Amino acid sequence: GAGVSQTPSNKVTEKGKYVELRCDPISGHTALYWYRQSLGQGPEFLIYFQGTGAADDSGLPNDRFFAVRPEGSVSTLKIQRTERGDSAVYLCASSLTAGVVGSTDTQYFGPGTRLTVL
Amino acid sequence: AQKITQTQPGMFVQEKEAVTLDCTYDTSDPSYGLFWYKQPSSGEMIFLIYQGSYDQQNATEGRYSLNFQKARKSANLVISASQLGDSAMYFCAMRAITGANSKLTFGKGITLSVRP
Numbered sequence: 186g187a188g189v190s191q192t193p194s195n196k197v198t199e200k201g202k203y204v205e206l207r208c209d210p211i212s213g214h215t216a217l218y219w220y221r222q223s224l225g226q227g228p229e230f231l232i233y234f235q236g237t238g239a240a241d242d243s244g245l246p247n248d249r250f251f252a253v254r255p256e257g258s259v260s261t262l263k264i265q266r267t268e269r270g271d272s273a274v275y276l277c278a279s280s281l282t283a284g285v286v287g288s289t290d291t292q293y294f295g296p297g298t299r300l301t302v303l
Numbered sequence: 304a305q306k307i308t309q310t311q312p313g314m315f316v317q318e319k320e321a322v323t324l325d326c327t328y329d330t331s332d333p334s335y336g337l338f339w340y341k342q343p344s345s346g347e348m349i350f351l352i353y354q355g356s357y358d359q360q361n362a363t364e365g366r367y368s369l370n371f372q373k374a375r376k377s378a379n380l381v382i383s384a385s386q387l388g389d390s391a392m393y394f395c396a397m398r399a400i401t402g403a404n405s406k407l408t409f410g411k412g413i414t415l416s417v418r419p
Contacts, residue, residue: 218406227307227394227409228348241406274346283405289336289355290398290405294348 187211189295191277197301198267206262206298210279217260218292219252220276228276234260235283267302274299305330307395307410314415316385323370324380324413326395334400337378338407339369343391351393354378355400382415390417 190209198204210217216235220228230244234254242252249267254260264271278292306329316322328337339351354362354369362369370379378397382389392414396407 216405220407225411227396227411228407230406230408233406244406276348278348278407280405289353291338291350291353292405292407293350294340296345296347299346 189277189279189293191275191295191298193298194296195299195301197303199303200267200269202267202302204264204267204300206264206275206300208260208262208277208279208295210258210260210277211281211293212258214279214281214293215257216280216283216290216292217254218278218280219260219262220278222274222276222297224273231262231275233283240283264300267300269302272300272302305332305335305397305399305408307397307408309395309410309413311413314413316382316415316417318387318417318419319384321381321383322385322415324382324393324395324415326378326380326410328376328378328395328397330397330399332399332401336398336400337369337371338396338398339367339378339380340394340396340409341389341391342394342412348394352380385417387417387419390415 219231222228233241237257249265252262274297276297278294308327337354341349352364392412394412396409
């Protein structure tokens, strides 16, 4: 079946602009995660959705970052007043379950959106 | 808090040989899961193998096996019979099993290059 998809694959914007990054998870997956990967680093957790609600947003760096998942499927990561330090690859992942005893809750990742802030 | 440490510099292996990629971890969670992902130059993170902290046996998945030593807090990935397509970045990651949040904590990754 189809994997996690993310759009756009690349986004170039100017400092101070607003951007939206979209994630379409694997059909039927209840949990959705956003990570950010800077050059030469491993992905860092941003936010986790269980269904429509943000169950953990402790990884969002500041209030310029916001994410929604209104219907429990597609999610949008929104970044206001972008800064050059926001440049990174933004990865989305989904898992069938989360926190279910006995389940590995394996996360499957999308190809990422490379964001460049000039 | 969880921490993953991957300190090996870029690794090189001859095609068809085996290679071990090191991973050590630290956590206060009593139950946890350990993952390895592969990230080729295309950028997508590909799930390879999973090991639960209470699993009695080391995980295996095709050419991948996990050398899990709980007392040493290490979870090294062994790739047997290396192929040219194995050249990529490899990330070790972990999550707590208790609680509903399955967020992953990643290491910095290791670059593996397979020589023909």
